[in-house]
Every structure is written in C-alpha cells, then in structure tokens.
Amino acid sequence: MIEIRGLHKSFGTRAVLAGIDLAVGQGESLCVIGQSGMGKSVLLKCILGLEAPDAGQVLWQGRPLDQATRPAFMARFGMLFQGAALFDSLSVWQNVAFRLRQRMPDHKARPIALEKMARVGLGPETADLMPAQLSGGMAKRAGLARAIADDPEVIFFDEPTTGLDPIRAARINALIRSIVTETGATAITITHDMDSVRAIGDRVMLLQDGRLAWEGPVAAMEGAAPLAGFLGHDPAGQG
Amino acid sequence: MNPVRLTGRASLSLLRAVGAVALFALRGLFRLRPFHGRAFAAQLFQIGWLSLPVVGLTALFTGAALALQIHSGGARFQAAEVVPAIVAIGMVRELGPVLGGLMVAARVASSIAAEIGTMKVTEQIDALVTLSTDPMRWLVTPRLWAALLTVPLLVGVGDVIGIMGGWLVGTRSLGFSSAGYVANSWAYLESWDVVSGLLKGAVFGLIVALCGCWFGMRAGRGAAGVGRATKSAVVAAAVGILAANFVLTGLFFR
Numbered sequence: 001m002i003e004i005r006g007l008h009k010s011f012g013t014r015a016v017l018a019g020i021d022l023a024v025g026q027g028e029s030l031c032v033i034g035q036s037g038m039g040k041s042v043l044l045k046c047i048l049g050l051e052a053p054d055a056g057q058v059l060w061q062g063r064p065l066d067q068a069t070r071p072a073f074m075a076r077f078g079m080l081f082q083g084a085a086l087f088d089s090l091s092v093w094q095n096v097a098f099r100l101r102q103r104m105p106d107h108k109a110r111p112i113a114l115e116k117m118a119r120v121g122l123g124p125e126t127a128d129l130m131p132a133q134l135s136g137g138m139a140k141r142a143g144l145a146r147a148i149a150d151d152p153e154v155i156f157f158d159e160p161t162t163g164l165d166p167i168r169a170a171r172i173n174a175l176i177r178s179i180v181t182e183t184g185a186t187a188i189t190i191t192h193d194m195d196s197v198r199a200i201g202d203r204v205m206l207l208q209d210g211r212l213a214w215e216g217p218v219a220a221m222e223g224a225a226p227l228a229g230f231l232g233h234d235p236a237g238q239g
Numbered sequence: 240m241n242p243v244r245l246t247g248r249a250s251l252s253l254l255r256a257v258g259a260v261a262l263f264a265l266r267g268l269f270r271l272r273p274f275h276g277r278a279f280a281a282q283l284f285q286i287g288w289l290s291l292p293v294v295g296l297t298a299l300f301t302g303a304a305l306a307l308q309i310h311s312g313g314a315r316f317q318a319a320e321v322v323p324a325i326v327a328i329g330m331v332r333e334l335g336p337v338l339g340g341l342m343v344a345a346r347v348a349s350s351i352a353a354e355i356g357t358m359k360v361t362e363q364i365d366a367l368v369t370l371s372t373d374p375m376r377w378l379v380t381p382r383l384w385a386a387l388l389t390v391p392l393l394v395g396v397g398d399v400i401g402i403m404g405g406w407l408v409g410t411r412s413l414g415f416s417s418a419g420y421v422a423n424s425w426a427y428l429e430s431w432d433v434v435s436g437l438l439k440g441a442v443f444g445l446i447v448a449l450c451g452c453w454f455g456m457r458a459g460r461g462a463a464g465v466g467r468a469t470k471s472a473v474v475a476a477a478v479g480i481l482a483a484n485f486v487l488t489g490l491f492f493r
Contacts, residue, residue: 050365074371085366088357089281099370102273146370156369 001025002047002154002186007056009042016042017053018210024203029180029187031201031218033194033230038207040190041082044158047188048079060154075099078152078185082159084143086131093117093127096145116145120175137168141175148179155180157189161196173199194230197221206230263456264449267379279381286347286382286448287389291396293346294339298397301334302326302404310413322413323423326405331428331436332492335398337484340443343390344450344476351382351451352472356458356465364456379452383445390444391437398436435491442487443480450476 002024009017016039024030034040045051047058049070058065060073086095094101097113114124120141131139140160147155160176161169173196180187180200189200197204197218204221206214214226221227305326313319355378358364367374402424409415415423450472458468 045365048365048369050368071371074369077369079366079369081362081366083361085362087363087366089354098372102372 001061002188003059003062004043004047005057005059007043007046007058008054009039009046009051010054015210017046017056020056020207020210020212022205022212022215024186024188026186027184029177029189029200029202031189031191031197031204032207033192033197033204033227034207035192039210040192040207041158043207044156044188044190048077048156049074075150076153078147078150078155080140080143080147080155080157080160082162084131084139086134086139086142086146088131091128091130092122092134092142095131095142096149098146099150113145113149116149117142119148119179120145121171136163137172140164140168140172144172144175144179148183148185151183152185154186154188155183157187157191157200159191159193160189160200161191161193166195169193169195170199176200192230260449260453263379263453264383264445266375267383267449267452270373270376270380273376275377275381278377279385282381282385283389285350286343286385286444287392290343290346290389290393293342294393294397295400297338297342298330298335298401299404301338302330302401302406303408304404305329305334305401306405306408306413310409319413320423322409323405323415323420324427326409327402327424327428328432330401330405331398331432333436333484333488335401336394336436336439336443337480339394339397339440340390340447340480340484341477343386343393343444344447344480345473347386348447348451348472348476349469351448352455352458352469353465355452355455356468359456359458360460360464374456379456382448382452386444386448387441388444390447391440394436394440394443395433398433431491435487438491439484439487442483446479446483447476450479 004020004022007017007020008015020043022030032040032043042051046053046056047065049065049067052067063069065073086092087098090098093110093113096116097106097109100109100112110127114127117124117127122138122141122145126134126138126142131142134142144160157176160172164172176187176189177200179185187200189196191197201218204214204216204218204227205212206226208226214224216224306322309322309325310319313321313325355364358378364374364378367377406417406420406424409420410417454468454472454475458464
C-alpha cells in the first residue's frame with residue numbers, strides 16, 4: 001500500500017502540490033487526472049524520489065520512503081515513462097533486461113527479457129533492434145516490458161498513451177489493464193486521457209491547483225461535475 | 240549597485256561553482272561500487288580508440304609544420320640543425336598534450352555533453368534511478384576514468400606520430416639523414432619531458448570528461464538546452480586545458 005501525507009512542492013513562488021493526501025491499496029489501480037501543469041507528473045516524481053518534496057511523506061507498506069530507504073524499495077517498483085525513456089545505446093532486449101543484467105549473466109537475462117517482450121506483444125525479431133528503430137507504439141511496449149521485467153509490486157504509468165493514435169492507445173490501455181490484473185500489482189497512472197482512465201482505473205483522482213479536487217470510483221465519474229470538462233460534457237451553467 | 244557587494248557576490252558564486260564541480264568530480268571518481276565494467280569498456284573504446292585518428296592526424300601535421308618553422312627560424316642564427324631536438328621536445332612537453340587535449344575536448348566533451356544532456360531531457364536519467372541505478376556510477380564514473388586513462392596514451396601515441404611528422408619533413412625536404420635525425424631527437428630528450436607530457440594528458444582527459452558530464456547533467460529542456468550544454472562543455476574544456484597547461488608547466492619546469 002502506498003500512502004501520501006501532506007505532500008507540498010513549490011517551484012519558486014508557485015505551489016505545484018499544496019498538501020496532497022492519498023492512499024492506494026494493494027492491487028488497486030488509481031488514475032490521477034488533471035490539466036497540463038497541474039502537478040500530476042511532479043506528484044509521481046515526488047513519490048519516486050526524482051523530486052524532493054518541500055514537506056510531507058510518502059509511505060510504502062507503512063514505512064517512509066526517503067533518500068536513505070528509497071533505493072532498497074526501488075527494486076519493487078516499475079515505471080513506464082511518457083516517452084518510454086529507453087536507453088539509446090542499448091538494444092531493446094538489453095533495455096528490458098537492464099535491471100536483470102546487473103545481477104545475472106546475459107544468457108540468463110535474455111530469455112526472461114524475451115518472455116516479458118512477448119507478454120507485451122513484441123516478437124523476438126525486435127530484441128536486437130535499437131530504440132531509434134522502433135515506432136512510438138513499439139517503444140511504449142518495450143518501456144512496459146522493462147517496467148514489468150522484474151515483477152514489480154507497484155507500477156507507475158506516466159501518460160501511457162501520449163503520442164499514440166487512438167487504435168494504438170486502446171491497445172496499450174488494454175495491455176496495461178491485463179498486466180495489472182494478471183500480476184496483482186498496484187498501479188498509479190498519470191493521464192489526461194479519459195479512455196485510459198476507463199480502461200485502466202479502479203479509482204480516479206482529479207488534481208487541480210495543487211490540491212485534490214475530486215476523488216471516487218471510475219464508475220462514479222460520469223456524473224461528477226468537477227470532471228465534466230474532462231469527460232467532454234458541457235459543465236453545468238457555463239453555456 | 241555597490242561594487243564591493245557585487246564583487247563579493249560574484250566571488251561567492253564562483254567559489255560555490257568551483258566547490259560544486261569539485262564535489263561532482265570526487266563523487267564521479269570514487270563512487271566505484273558497483274563498478275559498471277561494460278559501460279567502462281564502452282567508454283575506453285569511445286574516448287580512447289575512436290579519438291586516435293584525429294589525435295594522430297593533428298600530431299602528424301603539427302610535427303611536420305613545427306619542423307618547417309624551426310628550420311626556417313633557426314636558419315636566421317645558423318641553428319637549423321636543432322630541428323629534430325626542438326620538434327621532439329616541443330611535441331612531448333607542450334604541443335602533443337595541449338593539441339591532443341584540445342582535439343579530444345572538441346570530440347569527446349561535446350559528445351558526452353550531448354549524450355548525457357539528451358538522456359536528461361528524454362527522462363533516461365530518471366529511468367536509471369527507477370531501475371535502481373545511480374546515474375553517477377553508470378554515466379559519470381566510467382567516463383571520468385576512461386578519459387583519465389586513455390588520454391595519456393593518446394598523447395604518447397601523438398608524441399611519436401608528431402616526431403615522425405618532423406622526421407618526414409626533415410628527411411624529405413630539409414636535408415637531414417634519417418639516422419642523424421633520429422639520433423638528434425633522442426640526444427636531447429629527457430624522460431621527464433615525456434612523463435610530464437603524459438601527466439598533462441591525464442589531467443586534460445579528466446577536464447574533458449568532467450566538463451562533458453557536468454554540463455550534460457545540467458542540460459536545460461529541449462534541443463536548445465542540449466545545444467547550450469554541448470557548447471558550454473567544449474568551451475569550458477578548452478579553456479580549462481589551456482589554464483591547466485599553464486599551471487602544470489609552471490609546476491613541472493620552473
């Protein structure tokens with residue numbers, strides 16, 4: 001279980017996160033939505049320790065995650081970056097097996113990487129390609145394979161469908177959903193794509209002006225006034 | 240604006256920057272565990288082996304031009320016969336390390352800054368952290384050590400090629416005999432001349448890799464940010480090499 005208590009983060013005088021509290025249960029899939037620049041990615045980076053929060057705490061299984069303890073926990077986390085963030089100098093399988101190769105020889109790491117690649121729909125013919133040779137959708141799949149390569153207990157997805165056409169986006173959403181269900185991993189997804197929320201999420205949270213503006217199950221979001229703009233509905237009373 | 244306050248503020252900023260770079264270098268050099276052998280081997284190849292052609296060509300033409308210059312200038316006071324010795328001493332003490340260092344700076348500092356800067360703006364460095372890998376150990380340490388170890392070797396090879404350039408010109412167009420040129424080169428060359436040049440090479444290599452890594456890790460957003468980081472890395476490395484050369488020459492030969 002991941003818990004966040006009173007998270008604050010400012011850049012200069014601008015408060016991006018102004019006291020966020022949330023809890024994500026084991027095996028739950030939470031989607032965090034919000035307009036661009038509302039602090040969604042900063043929230044994710046604070047959880048992962050890529051940004052240091054000004055105040056507040058991130059806890060995992062009741063234990064605080066800080067600079068000292070985070071490296072030990074990181075092995076239990078997986079992350080799919082917005083642009084996949086594959087390492088340009090490594091082939092696809094080497095990217096997928098990046099963490100595995102640090103503790104086992106290549107002849108053992110490669111079959112595991114190929115298995116994870118197959119799980120996300122990448123055949124063995126792509127194993128030795130370089131990231132620059134992949135399409136956007138394939139790069140996302142490779143990034144997803146890397147995120148799940150070490151069987152993480154928590155997977156973070158940062159804008160998983162950005163830059164993809166609707167067909168590829170739907171495939172990635174379905175893939176994420178099936179992986180999360182199959183592995184029982186906790187998932188936290190940052191997105192502004194409501195199709196992703198419907199496909200991936202159990203619960204949704206709206207971030208606005210650095211605060212939690214709405215929270216509830218995905219099934220309840222259709223009638224929620226604060227989400228009207230995201231759902232393509234005309235917000236009541238605004239013509 | 241109070242000029243005293245301005246000077247004080249600028250001095251503090253400079254000291255802060257020097258301190259930050261020094262700490263960065265220490266962290267990069269001595270965070271060795273776990274040591275990423277594959278990354279280190281790749282950098283030995285990238286920085287050392289692939290810089291050999293440019294350093295070799297630079298040394299060859301420099302040695303040849305130096306021989307022509309010394310012959311022409313020396314003739315004014317009947318000292319044209321000192322060409323082999325001056326080419327050898329000039330190459331190993333000064334021109335080999337400095338020009339080799341500058342060529343490596345142009346090739347390697349820019350490449351390191353652009354690569355690390357691009358990794359930063361495309362979140363690859365964040366990805367390293369999420370994959371339980373310290374970016375300093377993975378990216379910086381192998382580059383610093385590879386440059387520290389390979390640039391002196393490049394300087395050594397450049398010294399030999401530069402002296403060969405002088406020999407080619409000396410024997411083909413200045414009337415020296417091959418044996419006489421070689422004997423004259425060795426006669427005045429001392430081991431400290433060679434060692435000091437190699438030590439300079441090690442320091443210059445460290446400066447080159449340090450500038451590339453420092454500016455790459457601090458690259459701003461987008462292509463413009465990477466471009467600025469690359470330019471800053473090359474300029475800082477070149478100026479750093481020339482300044483360090485002055486200081487080291489003073490230390491070694493005063």
